[in-house]
Amino acid sequence: MIKTARRVLLGSVAVATALLTAAAPAWAHECVNADKNPAAGVQVVIDVNTGELVWVSDGLQQRIEQGLVDPETGEGFSGLLGFDLDGDGAADVSTYIVGPDMEIPEQAQFNGPACHGITNVEVFFTQCLS
Numbered sequence: 001m002i003k004t005a006r007r008v009l010l011g012s013v014a015v016a017t018a019l020l021t022a023a024a025p026a027w028a029h030e031c032v033n034a035d036k037n038p039a040a041g042v043q044v045v046i047d048v049n050t051g052e053l054v055w056v057s058d059g060l061q062q063r064i065e066q067g068l069v070d071p072e073t074g075e076g077f078s079g080l081l082g083f084d085l086d087g088d089g090a091a092d093v094s095t096y097i098v099g100p101d102m103e104i105p106e107q108a109q110f111n112g113p114a115c116h117g118i119t120n121v122e123v124f125f126t127q128c129l130s
Helices: 002-026 057-066 106-111 123-129
Strands: 032-033 044-047 054-056 079-083 093-097 118-120
Touching: 032 093, 032 123, 054 057, 093 123, 118 123
Parallel strands: 044 079
Antiparallel strands: 032 118, 044 054, 079 093
16 A cells, blocks of 8 residues: 555656646746847747747757757757747747746846846736737
8 A cells, every 4th residue: 555655656746747847948938138129049930829940040950950959849959039929930029048947037037127128028018018
């Protein structure tokens, strides 16, 4: 009985860890540069409607071919990620996947003015685009 309970507990921890790991990329997209053209400097553009990569920079393509970045999971990617919101193939908003925990620290996201420089993505959409 104790062995069964221990296996169930360990299995639950493994599943929870896997779910948190899979969700981590979603948590990483927390900031934008409100003053910057969203397409400037992006290394990859993802169509949010289809989830497909619609554009990849030459440098990122080389890292993918070398096996340093996995385009399916995003593992190994660090840089500027663009999102195409309207299906035209161009980045409409971009976010940084850098630094500890693959994000710019929260203090930097909330320290400055809401609609200038680095800002939290939720703040950007609710206060700057409305």
